[in-house]
Amino acid sequence: MKPKFQLRYWNHVNGWLLVLPAVFMISLFTHYPIVSNMFHSLFSMGTATRPTTFIGLENYIYLMDDDIFWKVLSNNLIYSMCTVPISIAIALGMALLINRNIKGRSLVRMSFFTPTVLPMIAVANIWLFFYTPEYGLFDQVFAVFGGDSHNWLGNPKTSLFCLIVMVIWKESGFFMVFYLAALQQLSPELKEAGLVEGSGKWYYFRRVTFPLLMPTTLFVTVNAVVNSFKLVDHLIIMTKGGPDNASSLLLYYIYENAFSFWDTSYAATLTVILVFILAIITIIQFAVVEKRVHYQ
């Protein structure tokens, strides 16, 4: 059947032509950089006098002995473990709060979302002021209750947590918007059926609302995890990873290696590790969690 074959053939050509722009962009800005990055991580750092040479896995062996790498990796794990669940929980709480018919709802909604709208540099500067010793907001409040002055960002014990608090503040508003959208998709009839069937607020939330929000939770979690490995800008403003790398994170360490020390091949090696970690996490999330998610 010749005509049928031709039709199918043209369908394929047509399809490929339509996705071509997208394929081109993704290849250029995602796939090619990954491959090129992996390739570069196998070479030594080049200087004016010594050109780069192939050194195999030497960069990776060096990485294994790099104390700073292990430090920033563990920092990043603490950072992710704190920011992801807490910001999601707060986001869900805020969404539930403003999904009800309360007076001044739009004002509350706007104020919850404001941190997300603010430019990151501005946010970091505001929080820099909050954390300033002696006359910063927190110290002024503590002074009222007779507290001492703290160097919040200068103390290796507190600097990472200062960062965590700020990021939770910034991220929750953003995630709230997704939860709010999902909540408004839920049929009010379900809520009424729940009321008639005698389910209390908590029971209804646990058995109906939360399970029905699972697709959103999965989406938000993936985003939150990826974001937690992506933080650079706040670090530059607030602590520059210090003191003594106490608040440095993986991507910031990569940034330092690449653009402060100009050790691009070691930065490439770290990037491969970062991509690898993110890929593993995403696969786990989708493979394990997705089975338990109900899509409408």
Next chain:
Amino acid sequence: MSTIILKNIYKSWGTTQVLTKINFKCENGELLVLLGPSGCGKSTTLRLIAGLETPTSGIVEIGGKDVSNLPPVKRNISMVFQNYALFPHLNVAENIIFGLKARKVPKKEQKKRLEDTAALLGLSDLLKRKPAQLSGGQRQRVALGRSIVAQVSVCLMDEPLSNLDAKLRQEMRQEIRSLQQRLKMTMIYVTHDQVEAMTIADRIILIKNGVIEQHGTPEDLYNQPATAFTGSFIGNPPMNILTPDSPVMAACSSLLSIKEATTPYLLGVRPENIRISEDSGIKVMVEAIEYLGADTLIVCRSAKQIITLTVKGKAGVSTGDHLRLNWKPEHIHLFDAKDGRRMEALPKDITS
């Protein structure tokens, strides 16, 4: 005991008056249908009884107890929603026993009731399925199951069949009726479909613009419509409501003498009571013919008025034919032209 009484219920949203002076009583074990066109307030009435809305003023009593200020859960009712309101992530069994779990009914009891309900509704093989894997009729059954399993004697139904196709609707209608009688439930059933209401109800309350037009048995509503609106709402095709102009009066005069009246009035005649006559009656022209199989609907015009009649089988007339129609005096319903109320007889001085 689960008699439901509404006393002087008013409901308004802002300046919009939704329900005005609603008073009725639904006896224990009765199936009461709230009937009316879209937006007449019938669903609102049901939701007031369920406790999903609160009345602006008035009292709702269930089983002799004032429940006006109680939340739905304390009213001892179950409800079937128009779109079933099944929880999409829970399977059939979990959906049915959702309320039992919430009320902390013992596990053994839950299991037994679930089995009984599933057997009763023919859902036993579907218990593990999710709502998305069920047909419309099966979903409807699950929603019914959820209200039956609660074993409360009051069941409220909000247009439960409106999402089903015609054949299934008829089957489910009969099934709901027989369930209601077998389980001796007090049921309030909201619908806009007069056929559904007529076939299922012990009593019907017809509502229009938030006011009760008539409360009675299906026979009452059909035979003794209290208002012109009831007459035109009940029955298919609806009652002809005619202004007594001279041609219409001519059709009546030979049978009933209605002279010039002091109060303006309207005449109501059901299409099935109109006969085609050889020599007497109103002269009309056939405008349209609808063949329905057992019956044929003939739409006729006389001057400005449209008169519809039904005849058995296939009518031997065609569009454009001139006919003469008449009807027996006992088939004439009289309504006040101003408020549409039924008049048992015309004031004496105009009837001779």
